[in-house]
Amino acid sequence: MSRRFPILSALIALIGAAFFIVPLIATFNFSLRMKRGELSFEAYRSVFDSDVFLGVLGFSATASLMAILMGVLIVVPTAYWVRLRVPRARPVIEFLSLMPLIIPPVVLVFGYVRLYGSSSILPLTMTEAGTNVLLVIGYVVLSVPYMYRAVDNGMAAIDIATLTEAAESLGASRLRTIVFVIFPNIRSAIVSGAFLTFSISLGEFVITSLLNRPAFGPYLVQMGQDFAYQPAALAIMAFAFTWICMVLMEAFATRKPGQRLLPWRAPRSVTKAKS
Amino acid sequence: MIHTAPPSISQSETVPQATPPTPPRKPARRNLSWLGLVPFLGFALLFLILPVFYLVNGAFQTPDGRYSFETMLSLSAPEIAGSYGLSLKLSFASAAMGTVFGLILGYALLLGGLPSWVRRAFMTFSGVASNFAGVPLAFAFIATLGRLGLVTLVLRDVLGINIYAAGFSLFSFWGLTLTYLYFQLPLMVLMITPALEGLRPEWREAAESLGASRMQYVARVALPLLAPSVLGCFLLLFANAFGTLATIYALTSANYPVVPIVLFQQIRGNVLYNPNLGYALAVGMILIMGLSNTLYFILRRRAERWQK
Numbered sequence: 001m002s003r004r005f006p007i008l009s010a011l012i013a014l015i016g017a018a019f020f021i022v023p024l025i026a027t028f029n030f031s032l033r034m035k036r037g038e039l040s041f042e043a044y045r046s047v048f049d050s051d052v053f054l055g056v057l058g059f060s061a062t063a064s065l066m067a068i069l070m071g072v073l074i075v076v077p078t079a080y081w082v083r084l085r086v087p088r089a090r091p092v093i094e095f096l097s098l099m100p101l102i103i104p105p106v107v108l109v110f111g112y113v114r115l116y117g118s119s120s121i122l123p124l125t126m127t128e129a130g131t132n133v134l135l136v137i138g139y140v141v142l143s144v145p146y147m148y149r150a151v152d153n154g155m156a157a158i159d160i161a162t163l164t165e166a167a168e169s170l171g172a173s174r175l176r177t178i179v180f181v182i183f184p185n186i187r188s189a190i191v192s193g194a195f196l197t198f199s200i201s202l203g204e205f206v207i208t209s210l211l212n213r214p215a216f217g218p219y220l221v222q223m224g225q226d227f228a229y230q231p232a233a234l235a236i237m238a239f240a241f242t243w244i245c246m247v248l249m250e251a252f253a254t255r256k257p258g259q260r261l262l263p264w265r266a267p268r269s270v271t272k273a274k275s
Numbered sequence: 276m277i278h279t280a281p282p283s284i285s286q287s288e289t290v291p292q293a294t295p296p297t298p299p300r301k302p303a304r305r306n307l308s309w310l311g312l313v314p315f316l317g318f319a320l321l322f323l324i325l326p327v328f329y330l331v332n333g334a335f336q337t338p339d340g341r342y343s344f345e346t347m348l349s350l351s352a353p354e355i356a357g358s359y360g361l362s363l364k365l366s367f368a369s370a371a372m373g374t375v376f377g378l379i380l381g382y383a384l385l386l387g388g389l390p391s392w393v394r395r396a397f398m399t400f401s402g403v404a405s406n407f408a409g410v411p412l413a414f415a416f417i418a419t420l421g422r423l424g425l426v427t428l429v430l431r432d433v434l435g436i437n438i439y440a441a442g443f444s445l446f447s448f449w450g451l452t453l454t455y456l457y458f459q460l461p462l463m464v465l466m467i468t469p470a471l472e473g474l475r476p477e478w479r480e481a482a483e484s485l486g487a488s489r490m491q492y493v494a495r496v497a498l499p500l501l502a503p504s505v506l507g508c509f510l511l512l513f514a515n516a517f518g519t520l521a522t523i524y525a526l527t528s529a530n531y532p533v534v535p536i537v538l539f540q541q542i543r544g545n546v547l548y549n550p551n552l553g554y555a556l557a558v559g560m561i562l563i564m565g566l567s568n569t570l571y572f573i574l575r576r577r578a579e580r581w582q583k
Binding site for chain 2: 006008013017019020022023024025026029031074075077078081085086093099100101102105106109111112113114115137138140141199200203204206217220221224228232235239242243245247
């Protein structure tokens, strides 16, 4: 093996880095140019000053949190039950959990609009609340592939059968076992899936727009049509938001059960254990 | 208690039964375990299977409710076929570029002898960028390569290259491909990493000790080993691009007639003047997505043979 500096690799990495970073720099620079002749955060101020921004952000955050809650309630007991009792059903459940990756959101919402429209047995889209429910359900469906994977990986890391037997021999009911024994042990896996769900659904456009909800995604598109500099500011904020979600997701996904909640505190407990 | 309960149940059941007692009991007990899956299966049925079934059912009917292949066949009408062609071309171009450049970048990062912090930085960034799609991505590229984008202006004013005069437009085919590349490339880097890590140094050493040059090793050993993974990743990127709607919607104000955009417009206001044609359009999308994803899974299984 040669010891010389890898010129070709470095050049490739440099070009790759340029492709990734130049749009971000350009967008950031663009977002500062709202006031003619000087660089300022005027575009950001104007975004935050608008009541519409806070309104849609609140709506989308609420819908996303509901989707996380609903997703956890559906996925966790199912993944637990599949591993514990019906491992034969695993291929079916896994296929269903991956199906949303094959069905594009625009097709999914098309089915919803028709199936749950005016002439349906369950006319969800006819009322405001019903449409909101359908929106949350849509977000849940979009996030199920990731949520299921995260939770199932979390369960693979702990010995569910033994934990369940231990809980039952102490007299715990099935529900109690899930809530007080299984759930705390896979908490970090759930949180990891939750951050991914949050980053998917907060700015979701297709389902949201076709259900006519006053949420963040359609607002972004409207901003893009009406303004020049605010969209750039919003893009920078969206990138930062995605970054935070991914970092937190990663941090929670790699955390072992029983480890400290704050990832950077972990090494100290490890060294303590060693000494 | 656990030992006594089953016999007492079976006794109480067997006594009044006239039919053979044991066979109906066993499935009944197994069915109870299945009950735990009912919430998930019910959810999937209501919000995944039935909606899709509704569309598939509609795609094989004519507007007056007759079952026929007519609607599906009308997908070959020039306008619809043109949309599919455009979608396939755009997905193919962005997936092919993402695959090739992602493979090169991944190879350089993992096996090119670069310090490990470079690799870690790229991996973290790729995780973020592959999820940075949709409307904000469109905004970022408008601010970069739009008519008044920073890069466009710098190229024009500093280097004297007017890319828009030279025929480039962010809102044309290649502009869209370039925008898609921003999430396709990092996705490829992430997806191909396990396969690249699976290339064992021994194989390279064996090839080198037999006198192979670096190019020969890459062409005769590494690439054939990577081929199933690379092809699989390409299909995944293809499907990823094919289903993308928000980015293109925000970039072109829905004026670029790829299939998802046409379907979006159809849902909004029946622009095709035939509701069943909309269903057929959706079913066509599912078929293409399903096909590329199925092939991806098959290829991934093949590729995993080498990564133990």
